[in-house]
Amino acid sequence: MVLASINPFEHVLDTRHWNFFESVRIGFDIRAPFSKFIILQLIAAGLMFAVFVPLGRRIRDGRLPTSKLGRVVMGMLEWVRDEIAIPGVGEHDANRFLPFLWSVFFYIFVCNLLGMVPFLGSPTGSIWVTAALALCAFTVIHGSAIIKTGPTHYLKAHFPHVEAPFPLGPIIAFFIAGIEIMGHFIKAFVLAVRLFANIFAGHTVLAVILMLIVMAKYAPGYMFWPISFGSVLAVTALSFLELFIAFLQAYVFAFLTSIFLGMALHPEH
C-alpha cells in the first residue's frame, strides 16, 4: 500500500505562495524579495503601531486609557516592567531599557499569536526571524555594557582574579574568560533556537494531527468520523496550549534578555 506523503512543514515554513484553500487553489503568489513571513511581520508591526502610538500619546498627555484594550495593554506594560525589567536590570536602569524590553516582548507575542489566526502564520516559526531577534538582543546587551564601561574595561571584567601561583593563575583566568565569552554567543544562539523550536514544533504537531483526517482516506470508511472527531478535539486542546506557549515564549525571551542585560551591566564580582 503506497501512502502519498503529506508535507506538514509547508504550513509552517516560509513560502512565496500564500495558500488559503489548497484543494480549490485559492491563494496568491508573492513577488521575489518578499515572502509570507515578511508580510506577516509587517502586519505584526502595524498592529503594534496601531495600538501603542495612540496609547502612548494618551499617557503622555496625562490621561489614563479608558477603553478595555487600552487598560489591558497598560496592565501588561506595567506587568512587564515589574516582572521582567526590574528583576533583571534593577530599578535604577529599568526605565532606560523598558522600551526595548517592551518591544521585544510584544513583538514576539503578537508574532506568535498571528500563527493561531486561521490563514495566517507565525513569523517566529522561521529560524532567521528568531536569529534576527536574538541578534538585536545580543547587540543591545553587549552594546549597552560597552557604552557604559568602555570596550577594554568590559573585556577585562571577564577575567577573574585567580589565587594561584604565577604560570597557573593567568592561564586559568584566560580559560575562564574564554568560556564566559563563548557562553555569551551560546546564550544568544539558544535564545533564537528556543523560540524557533517551540513555535515550529507546536505548529507542525497541529498540522500533523489535522492531516490525520486527510490520511483517513486510507482507513476503512467507518473510521472517518472517529478520526475526524478525535483529531479536531486534539487540535482544539493543543491550540489552547499553543496560545499559552505563545505568551510563555515571549516572556522567557524577554526575561532572559533582561537577565543577561543585568549581568552585563552589573557584573557580579
Next chain:
Amino acid sequence: MKAIRLFATVFAIMLILAAPSFAQNAPTSTFLTNKATASLGVGLAIIGAAFGFGKIGASALESMARQPEVAGQVRGAMIVIAALLEGATFFGLLICMIALFV
C-alpha cells in the same frame, strides 16, 4: 537499580527489533538517514524531558504544600524552568528532524 535494569532491557529489545531496518539502502545524503534511529533519538530526548519535568513538578508541589503563602511565586518559577527545559528538549528534536528530512 531495578529501573536502570528495566530501561536497559527495553532499550536492548528496541535495538534488536529495529535491526532489520538498519539493513536497508540508505538514501544518498550525508547525515544519518535511518528514520528509525532518528525517531529513537527523539524518544530519548523525551525521556530526559519527562524526567526533568517530573522533578520540577515534584519539588514545586512539595514546597507549595510546605509553605502555601509563596505558592504563587513557586508556580511562576516552575513555569519558567519548565520553559527552559522544554527549550533543551527541542534542541534534540531539531537535530533529529534535520537528520530525518535534510
